[in-house]
Amino acid sequence: MSIIHNPIISGMAPDPSIIRVGGDYYIATSTFHWNPAIQIFHSTNLANWGLLTQVLKHDEVNLRGTNTPAGIWAPHLSFDKKTNKYWLAYSHMQNMAGREFNADSFAMWADDIKGPWSKPIYLTSIGFDPSLFHDQDGRHYLSILEWESRVGYQAPGHIVIAEVDLNNGNIIGGWHSVTTGFTTRGCVEAPQLYRHNDYYYLMLASGGTGYAHGIEMGRSKNIFGPYEPNPTNEPILTSSPHHLFSLGDPDAGHFEMYNPLSKIQKAGHGSLVQTPEDEWYIAHLMSRPLPNTKLNPLGRETGLQKMVWDSRGWLTMVDGSNLAKSTVESPKSVQIAEQKPADSDVQDDFHEVTFDNHFMTPYRMQASSWVNTAESPNHLRIYGGNSFFSQVNPSIMATRATSLNYTVQTSIEFQPHHFSQSAGLGLYYDANNWLYARICPSEKEDSRVLRILQAKLGERHDYKFSEVSIPEGPLQLKLIYHSGNVLFQYQSNGSKCWSTIREAFDATYLSDEGVNGEPGEIGGFTGLFNFIGATDAFQHKSFADFEYYKVSNLDNSIIERIIEKADK
Structure with a gap:
């Protein structure tokens, strides 16, 4: 042990969904406005993980114009x-204005985790x-949050379950409303069903x-309920164990629940996995704020906790x-x-x-017409696109920031x-x-x-007054x-020394809490990226050749x- x-x-890897197939563990995470969408990580020991592939990389989805933090969720x-x-199920969140939260949900299948996917x-x-x-009798069930937009009704809505025909996606027998949550924290979402012994267990983010x-949990001997809550009436996993009554509140930051004694924050939205030796773990999202702040530039990362089933058949942390x-x-x-x-x-x-498959692009798909290694041997050529304020065609190649201390370095050949x-x-x-x-x-x-x-x-x-002639x-x-x-x-x-352009920038605003949110709410939940890129609002014909890209944590x-x- x-x-x-x-x-x-580390870095943007939220909403982890974990499974084990044989001796291999896989985790899928959200990607929001980034392409290629839906990251899948792989491990054989639950400790060491590597990016294996992405799923939506063949024009299955159009993310142009996506507002933060919409896009591909959970x-x-x-x-x-x-x-x-x-099987992979996901939502494409298209609109969050007016708290309407319009999303279309889809499923895909593959015979191999690396694809091709349907x-x-x-x-x-x-x-x-x-x-x-996927139940033992071969039937399949879909659980989801039914978003509530009516005034005076429990927000954000009910968790609903339906049998589904996976050949065509049709709902069989209608939706069954099962719960608005198992604690008073409210804002339940991300329902996931498991079967253990004689019970169906419904796990929720809250x-x-x-x-x-x-993370909270209920159980029932009938898949459509009624579900009894965990007898503690509290989450089974959280970074902030103090009691909270927030039924009906919007999905706010709840900064008052920051736990100064915890090294990790925001633990929630998880999924359950069983090892070959019948040990149980929950993979969950988490955050690490900047020192002495409540700002999280790395977004929501993936953590892991060991769980056990107690004598009454309830899931609890091992301690x-x-x-x-x-x-x-x-x-x-x-x-x-x-x-x-x-x-x-x-x-x-x-x-x-x-x-490298770690490179991701906001809003637009990666295509050889604007980024490739073929036209300039041993270089990555990037053709200039829209300004970086654009949510349509920015020419950006980026990788997730995974540490609070690092350097990024590149070499560019470019003649504007x-x-x-x-x-x-x-x-x-x-943007x-x-x-x-x-x-x-x-x-x-x-x-x-x-x-x-x-x-x-x-x-x-x-910052034109600090420009440098080169x-x-x-x-x-x-x-x-x-x-x-x-x-x-x-x-x-030919130079052997690094020169500094100007004094350091305060970039703490490049964090989930620092971007364009309403007071008391989190403006985003996607995380910081490092990037190389080019712009050209003239003819889109200029290009830059990058000799290398290196991130060192x-x-x-x-x-x-x-x-x-x-400084010297």
């Missing part, structure tokens, strides 16, 4: 033992967070996806509490020599035909001719919130300069991220030494 440290998957993985097929099968538009349950988040822990016991049969952070560092020298053309390196949350060090033309368009452009809550800030030829760019502060550096061809002390050296 060894110790597993949380998170098991994918649910399942495995039908009778047919040996993998075309999406339409299920319903009744709400969001669908999950599939309390909103902020600091009051948790008898309901407080999510930063460390957890591994399965007894697993000895972990070293737990490697999941996909912590990223490096691609672009020598292969395909680029029009003031709208640029190429560079930066940080990105969504309204990013920070971009870019090569662009000087004011007279007769030379190149290096200048920083910022989007903050939808407003544009161009010579012709390749330019290396580096950003240093240290607990929410960002320093940009550059190095021209570092200890706090190492980052501090790098910054201290830069």
